[in-house]
Amino acid sequence: MKTFLTKDHTHQVSFNGPIRTGLFLESKKFLATGYHEFQKEFMNTLSNVAHGIWGASNFLTYGDGSEVLPDTVRGFPIVPQYFITRILKDDALLEKLEILELKPSIDALPFRDENAPPMPDDPKIEDEPPPASFLISSIEIRMNDFGYGSVIFNGVIRAHQDLSIVEFKDVCKSVGARLNDYSELFSTTFETVWQNTPKDILSDAAFVSNLKAQQNNQYLGHQKEIGKIINTVCVYEICCKDEESFQAAKEAYTAQIFIKDEKYTQDASLDEENMAVFIGHHNHIVIYKENTVTQWQRSLLRRVLQVKNVFYTMFEEISENLIHINSSINLDDAHPNPQLLEEKARILVEYHARTEFFRGVYDDYDNHLDPQSLKILRTIEDTWETHDRIYALKNQLELAKNIHDRLVQDLNAVHQKKLGAFILIFTVLGMISVIINLVEFTQAPDLGEPNTLRLATLMLMILVAVIFAFRIRYKAEAPTKFH
Known part of the structure; x- marks a missing residue:
């Protein structure tokens, strides 16, 4: 050779x-x-x-x-x-x-x-x-x-x-x-x-905290060292x-x-x-x-590669991180933790916003390239199949958006149950107050023999209170349906 x-x-x-x-x-x-x-x-x-x-x-x-x-x-x-x-x-x-x-x-x-x-x-x-x-x-x-x-x-x-x-x-x-x-x-x-x-x-955003957690190998299967x-x-x-x-x-x-x-x-x-x-x-x-192109022309490949390499790796790791985040969220938990749901929802929102921001930065980068650098960048994208990487990232972002919507529904359901429980408590207390007043009324010393109408009214109020309480409790405990 x-x-x-x-x-x-x-x-x-x-x-x-x-x-x-x-x-x-x-x-x-x-x-x-x-x-x-x-x-x-x-x-x-x-x-x-x-x-x-x-x-x-x-x-x-x-x-x-x-x-x-x-x-x-x-x-x-x-x-x-x-x-x-x-x-x-x-x-x-x-x-x-x-x-x-x-x-x-x-x-x-x-x-x-x-x-x-x-x-x-x-x-x-x-x-x-x-x-x-x-x-x-x-x-x-x-x-x-x-x-x-x-x-x-x-x-x-x-x-x-x-x-x-x-x-x-x-x-x-x-x-x-x-x-x-x-x-x-x-x-x-x-x-x-x-x-x-x-x-x-x-930056101390949840997005950053999550990236740092993954770089510190808190729940990934392999080390991502700084x-x-x-x-x-x-x-x-x-x-x-x-x-x-x-x-x-x-x-x-x-x-x-x-x-x-x-x-x-x-x-x-x-x-x-x-x-x-x-x-x-x-x-x-x-x-x-020899003696036909400048050092600047020859250096364009190195310059574009350096930037492209960083963005390609960043998009790849963000996509991988989204896979782990999406798979770690349990949407079928019968007793979800509201604080955990809010944290997951915030991370997903920030991931979506930051990723779109990075994609905008990447698009802005190639808008400022000279023709030769742009040709090199497009060839790198074709060789490295960057469009597949971006397509996979878009899919993960879409999945993250869907999961976020479900998390918001879960949060609303949890808050509605809490609100329903408070309504039940105050309603029952109100009913008890009414019943007590009715009992005092029917048992007043200046009254003669018990009045049939008053007793019937009292029994009816008690029955309504019981039915109302059970109905509210049933609605509060009924599982939330997602479509």
Whole structure:
């Protein structure tokens, strides 16, 4: 197989993956006042307490004054693509990694054979030299304001032996699986942001409490940890000298990296003569002719992937959370707890409102993309079958709405029973008062012999009171019918 990367040479790659941050802000507060002023002040605050460069997506410069290439060309979206970001590189990166006793490089696990991926459980592998190493040049940790974010590793793969494109792909897979070794760095960043975030903009809604409960593994069957990368994607670029090598690379590399299916080999580039963009699930490639496209054009895939990955993961987890919430509600309980019903109803209402808000943010994001980024986004949606994910989410929201309506009916039934019980009590008390007055009237000392009419009236009133009381009790205890 043809050599892709020769020994002792390097090739630039970028890894990124979504991550749970635990930072939930009241985004709607910023919609009225705007994000810009708060982010500017917040960047300055964080720059004084932690290593690295702090920035935000709605700014053209980072906290240290270095240039930020804006992600859009048609203005900024209503909600920023990320709320705050921390970039560690050069001396700041090395210093922070040294404090945490982490290495600035990751060794790929040795191959078992030419085409098989590494097997980390094999003890013999540890004694073998790595086929390549990933040398980290920068780590960027982005935090959104709705509990999620992303981590971006930039650097180069240095080959310790000749690597084919398939072996290079396996090296990237091995490196990507070990990025969570740096989770302590992610967690300390999140803690720094939490500690310096004003309490009045933190969200304490039932929706947030429920998400945090699931992240703390209170009733899910698997752990959802804050500070762990959920899944990793890898982006690498392939530079070609001329048209012949450009066409050969498009044919050869896509066939060896992706499954042979049109969905995986669709070129997402608008400039097909000079650049090709191929989307997969874990591997993504930009192939281009030398000196024909700018770095900005080549970076669009990484930028869109970073945002799309966060939204895809967020929608997936919200859908999963809704499944657990919907299945945990017992609508057939003969003696429902009103407080529990109200709590469940509030969670469902907030889930519906927040999810619709997030979908609006996602739609607003693609409205501001340049044509090339929009083409990449649509190709990712097709490859990742995002519409199926959104369709499943809509179904769960519809089910949640139906369950909420049933909960409201249950609550009304419970309140009606309570009201009926009070009516019964006061009605019986009123009847007893009337009966007592009648008894006193019929037994008055100035009366002669008992009057038949008065006694009949008394008996009739008692009978009416008994019938009325039993009728109210029957209505209060009768089960509520749902249709």
